[in-house]
Amino acid sequence: DTAVSQTPKYLVTQMGNDKSIKCEQNLGHDTMYWYKQDSKKFLKIMFSYNNKELIINETVPNRFSPKSPDKAHLNLHINSLELGDSAVYFCASSQGVADTEAFFGQGTRLTVV
Amino acid sequence: GESVGLHLPTLSVQEGDNSIINCAYSNSASDYFIWYKQESGKGPQFIIDIRSNMDKRQGQRVTVLLNKTVKHLSLQIAATQPGDSAVYFCAENILKGGTSYGKLTFGQGTILTVHP
Numbered sequence: 001d002t003a004v005s006q007t008p009k010y011l012v013t014q015m016g017n018d019k020s021i022k023c024e025q026n027l028g029h030d031t032m033y034w035y036k037q038d039s040k041k042f043l044k045i046m047f048s049y050n051n052k053e054l055i056i057n058e059t060v061p062n063r064f065s066p067k068s069p070d071k072a073h074l075n076l077h078i079n080s081l082e083l084g085d086s087a088v089y090f091c092a093s094s095q096g097v098a099d100t101e102a103f104f105g106q107g108t109r110l111t112v113v
Numbered sequence: 114g115e116s117v118g119l120h121l122p123t124l125s126v127q128e129g130d131n132s133i134i135n136c137a138y139s140n141s142a143s144d145y146f147i148w149y150k151q152e153s154g155k156g157p158q159f160i161i162d163i164r165s166n167m168d169k170r171q172g173q174r175v176t177v178l179l180n181k182t183v184k185h186l187s188l189q190i191a192a193t194q195p196g197d198s199a200v201y202f203c204a205e206n207i208l209k210g211g212t213s214y215g216k217l218t219f220g221q222g223t224i225l226t227v228h229p
Contacts, residue, residue, distance in 0.1 A: 004156075033217075040221070041151075041200055041221070041222045042219070042221060042222070043157065043202065043219040043222075044219070045216055045217060045218070048216065056216055090156050090157070092156070098206075098208050100145045100147045100159070100162040100204075100206050100217070101147075101159040101162070102157075102159065102217060103159075104155075104156025104157050104158070105156050106154075106155060106156055107154075107155070107156050
């Protein structure tokens, strides 16, 4: 069983479109995250949720909106996609906010053309 | 400001050698320092962490050393194997309250290549 699963794995879309990436964890963790990894492999946190409550919201454009319907799911919706949004997006979870061990999904490679 | 960076972007070693991956950090307020491994096409995977009040911690074939005087962190991998080939990231975590609470801040990453 996959611990943290995100879909789709690949996403190619045109500029201006709206798209969503879904994430689910079956580890019973309280905290979930979205990270963005650019072409130079730099990983940066975007959002963090703890028990469905937003606790970290980095300087991310308003076009990015996370939604956590329950603590096992954290979806990412992106409006009006831009070329610069092309990256690999990783969902992750940890037992709690203070945990150093985060479990990452396989990533979603988003390409905006 | 906060930053976690790496001295060497790439490291090539022969199978069986020991590997040392280095990381410099600037945020003295970090409570934990962590190493993650990312294999091609996969998400990062936790390797080991060290609390800021320690200077050494050992795991299975890995040792992390923390030198707070010079703000330096290293990951030593003993008897490196081809399966160790990956990108290695150091990261920091701050447990105090405020906007940094629970946020893992990653460094740039080092590519480790192990030759058979």
